[in-house]
Amino acid sequence: MENDLNLKATELRLGLPGSDEPERQMTPRPNKRTLSDIVSEGSRSTTEEDHQDTAPPAKVQIVGWPPVRSYRKNCLQGKKDEVEGGTGMYVKVSVDGAPYLRKIDLKVYRSYPQLLLALENMFKLTIGAYSEREGYNGSDYAPTYEDRDGDWMLVGDVPWEMFISSCKRLRIMKGSEARGLGCI
């Protein structure tokens, strides 16, 4: 994970020469796996529908309901504003087969092992070891994530810093469904 291929020098970008802004990439990164690669044919879990690209229309909030005082609403957002995905702070975590979502703050973790351990503890499952060649083959569960481009990646495919800045949400899939992933 540490050894980055220096893709930055060769990638195509929309920005002006010399600008550093991470732009939407024109060429797919070598490690990218599409969602259809990850999900084996014929099986669609119940959480699939929740992860559409188009968000459902926001529910109109009723004034006064639920009866939560404003300082309570504010305190949970932390001293900085809570950011949904994008810069990779609070992200939703879904687990195949579980009827609810959790949220975690990626900022709390410093490395993949820490994050995976936390996920294992949180959901009482085993994720096992990552290998660049085989992904999480052999594990009960495989953690995947959606990045800013909307692509589904295996957690561990990119350097940690890149992961933190691009992860929008996490999905922990059953290992059997993540089989057959390969890198280029």
Add this chain to the structure above:
Amino acid sequence: MQKKTAYSFPDEILEHVFSFIQSGKDRNAASVVCKSWYEIERWCRRKIFVGNCYAVSPTMVIRRFPDIRSIELKGKPHFADFNLVPDGWGGYVLPWISEMAGAYPWLEEIRLKRMVVTDESLELVAKSFTNLQVLVLFSCEGFSTDGLAAIAASCKNLTELDLRDSEVDDLSGHWLNHFPDTYTSLVSLNISCLGSDDVSFSALERLVGRCPNLRRLLLNREVPLDKIANLLSRAPQLIEFGTGTYAAELRSDVYSNLAEAFCNCKDLKCLSGFWDAVPAYLPVIYSVCSRLTSLNLSYAPIQNPDLTKLVSQCPSLQRMWVLDYIEDSGLEVLASSCKDLQELRVFPSDPFGEEPNVSLTEKGLVAVSSGCPKLHSVLYFCRQMSNEALVTIAQNCPNFTRFRLCLLDPKIADYRTLQPLDVGFGAIVEHCKDLRRLSLSGLLTDRVFEYIGMHAKKLEMLSVAFAGESDLALHHVLSGCESLRKLEIMNCPFGDKALLANAAKLETMRSLWMSSCSVSLGACKMLGQKMPRLNIEVMDEKGPPDSRAESDPVDKLYIYRSVAGPRFDMPPFVWTMDEDFASELS
């Protein structure tokens, strides 16, 4: 003074007897026995509670009770907590302070709730009441740290300063520095609501260090975790402590200092704060856990298993406030570990989220009701409920005094049968004969109100939202609930009939709030004319009510009994319906 008869005790004896009667209710009862008792009682009353600051005027209070030392005042209606009362509505304390300044120079205690308190009011308090010992500003607003500086500088006998849940203007003043070096009498300090820059930390440390009687200290979020150990070591006698932010990078020196500091607080029984808490620092409080009777984790984003592990170490808990991160599994552990639990509040971590983010359901509450025989007060936010669960809870806990259930989707049905939750809440009121406070939610028909009217004879406060089908529901409550004092209703299809038919009932209550219901302007006017001892206040931000038809529903309605007549400090969007209303506008 009345002429004494041969059969009465001398005044001094009666006064002495009355001094043993502390409760306001009992004193009120004694005062109506006869005129001489009224006279004696009013001269020796020292403590007064005014549940609605507009129900009586300061002049009237002072005239009747010439020597008060302790006053408690409440201002805005409860639904102001949820942004239903627009700014500027009222609840100003200044008129009270102004009049009491002259009449009660020996005033010792001021407790205010949901009132607007200005710096001017606080400066007047500081100047007028040199003997002030207790100042509690609960959910108040309108003042800044300048006002607090005035209090700190002048109130040499202050023992308690509690700003619980208030909104304080963030001026960069070091108001704590205004406590003189000679000031050492602080016993209780709650500054948990203050924003950044409000607290000079070194001044706080010095203050804590020189007040040996300090027993209660609730810090604000801005106090960093690595400062806590020092503070605690200066006040090991604390009984109640609220941390500031409970997150920091894990450092072994900070960790061990904290653990040692907590360990040395042998009297510590109540903990709160824990903003932004990270699991790494939780074990530092383990040495205190077995003694804890009250734990407030409702600002802590800790999740299971850390959260449940913490809870399982606190077998003496009587009061637990927590976020729904505790989940059903954590509540089951609570139920088996905390047999002394009396009060449980579970708050939503994601109140506006559309999908559940935690596994907290009715099962958690059922578990606690089953495992904790002393449980009597509940506030529970969750996303699903069943009649069966409510019936079980009611049967498990016939001693409930307060039961507030808040389903995040306000009209959700029993998730198992898709029926309304009438039967479930009916069981609550039927089994819990001492129930004083109830909040309903979920899909509810007129039926539940029939049960409430029939059974809830001790009910004093009822909160209703999105419930009922017709006026019959409101009629059941107004005609059946004998002890009802406060009724607050939002978004229910209740109109004129029940209100007009039960007008007399309203004089026996403190207040009625109805918003987004179907009460017509005409009915409000009629009530205003028929009932001179009620203030009928119509609130409408869209314009004066007379610009609309009599049959149009009013937006917000607040009715309260008063001997002071209509108030004069109303903002432009509030109108009082009284006999003069019609003529005033022409």
